[in-house]
Amino acid sequence: MTASRVLVVEDEAMIAMLLETYLEGMDCDVVAVAGNVQEAVRMATQLQFDFALLDINLNGQKAHALPGILLRLKKPFAFVTGYGEQGILDAYATAPVVKKPFDESSILLAVKSLKKACTEASSQQTAG
Amino acid sequence: MRAPVFLCHRQAYSQIAEFRIAAAQGCNKLAGQDAVRVDKLTDDALQRDAEVSYAQFRALANTIPNLAWMAHPDGWIFWYNRRWYEYTGTTPEEMAGWGWQSVHHPDRLPEVLEHWTRALSDGKSFELVFPLKGADGIYRPFLTRMEALRENGVIVGWFGSNTEITEQERARERLQMLINELNHRVKNTLATIISIAAHTFRKPAGDSVETFQKRVLALASVHDVLTRENWTEAPLQDIVANAIAHCGIENFDVSGPPVKLAPRIASAMAMTLHELCTNAVKHGALTVPGGRLSIKWTVETASRVPLLKFVWREHGGQRVAAPSSKGFGLKLIERSLASDMDAKVDLKFEPGGLVFETSIPLAAEILK
Numbered sequence A: 001m002t003a004s005r006v007l008v009v010e011d012e013a014m015i016a017m018l019l020e021t022y023l024e025g026m027d028c029d030v031v032a033v034a035g036n037v038q039e040a041v042r043m044a045t046q047l048q049f050d051f052a053l054l055d056i057n058l059n060g061q062k063a064h065a066l067p068g069i070l071l072r073l074k075k076p077f078a079f080v081t082g083y084g085e086q087g088i089l090d091a092y093a094t095a096p097v098v099k100k101p102f103d104e105s106s107i108l109l110a111v112k113s114l115k116k117a118c119t120e121a122s123s124q125q126t127a128g
Numbered sequence B: 001m002r003a004p005v006f007l008c009h010r011q012a013y014s015q016i017a018e019f020r021i022a023a024a025q026g027c028n029k030l031a032g033q034d035a036v037r038v039d040k041l042t043d044d045a046l047q048r049d050a051e052v053s054y055a056q057f058r059a060l061a062n063t064i065p066n067l068a069w070m071a072h073p074d075g076w077i078f079w080y081n082r083r084w085y086e087y088t089g090t091t092p093e094e095m096a097g098w099g100w101q102s103v104h105h106p107d108r109l110p111e112v113l114e115h116w117t118r119a120l121s122d123g124k125s126f127e128l129v130f131p132l133k134g135a136d137g138i139y140r141p142f143l144t145r146m147e148a149l150r151e152n153g154v155i156v157g158w159f160g161s162n163t164e165i166t167e168q169e170r171a172r173e174r175l176q177m178l179i180n181e182l183n184h185r186v187k188n189t190l191a192t193i194i195s196i197a198a199h200t201f202r203k204p205a206g207d208s209v210e211t212f213q214k215r216v217l218a219l220a221s222v223h224d225v226l227t228r229e230n231w232t233e234a235p236l237q238d239i240v241a242n243a244i245a246h247c248g249i250e251n252f253d254v255s256g257p258p259v260k261l262a263p264r265i266a267s268a269m270a271m272t273l274h275e276l277c278t279n280a281v282k283h284g285a286l287t288v289p290g291g292r293l294s295i296k297w298t299v300e301t302a303s304r305v306p307l308l309k310f311v312w313r314e315h316g317g318q319r320v321a322a323p324s325s326k327g328f329g330l331k332l333i334e335r336s337l338a339s340d341m342d343a344k345v346d347l348k349f350e351p352g353g354l355v356f357e358t359s360i361p362l363a364a365e366i367l368k
Helices: A015-025 A037-046 A066-072 A084-092 A102-126 B004-024 B033-050 B056-064 B082-088 B097-103 B107-122 B166-200 B208-228 B236-247 B263-282 B329-340
Strands: A002-008 A029-036 A051-054 A077-081 A097-099 B068-070 B076-079 B126-133 B139-151 B154-164 B253-256 B292-300 B305-315 B344-350 B353-361
Touching: A002 A015, A002 A037, A002 B107, A015 A029, A015 A102, A015 B166, A015 B329, A029 A037, A051 A066, A066 B292, A077 A084, A097 A102, A097 B082, A102 B253, B056 B082, B068 B082, B076 B082, B082 B126, B107 B208, B139 B166, B139 B329, B166 B208, B208 B236, B208 B263, B236 B263, B236 B292, B236 B305, B236 B353, B263 B305, B263 B353, B329 B344, B329 B353
Parallel strands: A002 A029, A002 A051, A051 A077, A077 A097, B253 B292
Antiparallel strands: B068 B076, B068 B154, B126 B139, B139 B154, B292 B305, B305 B353, B344 B353
16 A cells, blocks of 8 residues: 655644654655645645645634635545634534644544545545 | 602601601600611601702713613603714604614614513513614624613613623623634644654653753743743844853854844744754854854845845854754754745755854734
């Protein structure tokens, strides 16, 4: 099985670095880290990746458009978020949520479910 | 219905008079229940004496900043104070009875009507916040209180007031926003500390604990500077002074104009300088006597966004080679400045020592 390609949307460099470190150990390649909304939208629409980890509050800017974009692109995603985003979490209730601060096991749980979503999506495509 | 009340007052007066006479005659009979009774009667009499005239009442009701009104027991409003008409820009003819509905927001009117009619049927006073349309067409939030006036247990009228609470609502929203932002920051800071721990202890060395503590302290010290400036900005010279304080400031040549940094740039710079200092003490110019460090910065204003050019240069240290793999410190420097701040970062391992250069766009960052 090839490594999953992951897009990380996170504005805090050190938190992004932690995600990368964890993801490396979970058979994942981080294809890019987006630190602001514009970058995130550009990367989501232009890069090749399997799933995404999303922080919504990017330095005070809210990446509220991003989940909808990823949904249209049929890319599974999980929220990695601090606080005060309940509205958007409820709107995309099927996406896994990792609350900050997080440890390796909670990221692993989300990654497992995202990998499963990817597999299901690709088998559906093959079937269709 | 008025007659018994009046009679009651007359009886009260005559009895008070009797007691007064008795007291004046030196009788010492006023004890126990009688004393309580005379107190009560005196209160009633005083209350009657203190009753205000309609002119006095109107003057008072028109002076208060609140909107105020009176209604009959069936809810028909027959009087508003002047402030009501001033705020709503309406006339007594438009407002009479149930005309007040025209200044309510259609979305909230059903709820208000429900409260109003329930109060009229069960006689219970209530409090409710709802918007009222001003003469300028703008809806503003009002805290409304209404209470029944009872005589002998029977409701004889309703009295109400509306107090504008735009400022309170704004303050409440601001407070909620700040609490949310604070929560967000606390969670992010905790996640950052976990990241520092995970990276510092991944390949444990003898001094890992000390390294970890110093990294957390560096993060804390920039918070100190930012708190001093109300989390709006931090002077670069303070950030530099904080960072190099533990490495012997006599080894540094620092020069640059006063520059204020936005919180995120300040944090990234503080962590970067901390890692550079640690590196200089462990592997760079500060490992040998006579090794020196120069920190210079300038601000270029020619471009649309002012650019901070910052140079850290080590002299007279050991010959350093670029490390074979990037440690946490190096990654942190590149990542926090380059990816977060759109900054250009250049790290060179020159024969004379390490040279670190960065140019950071000083775009206005607003604390949201």
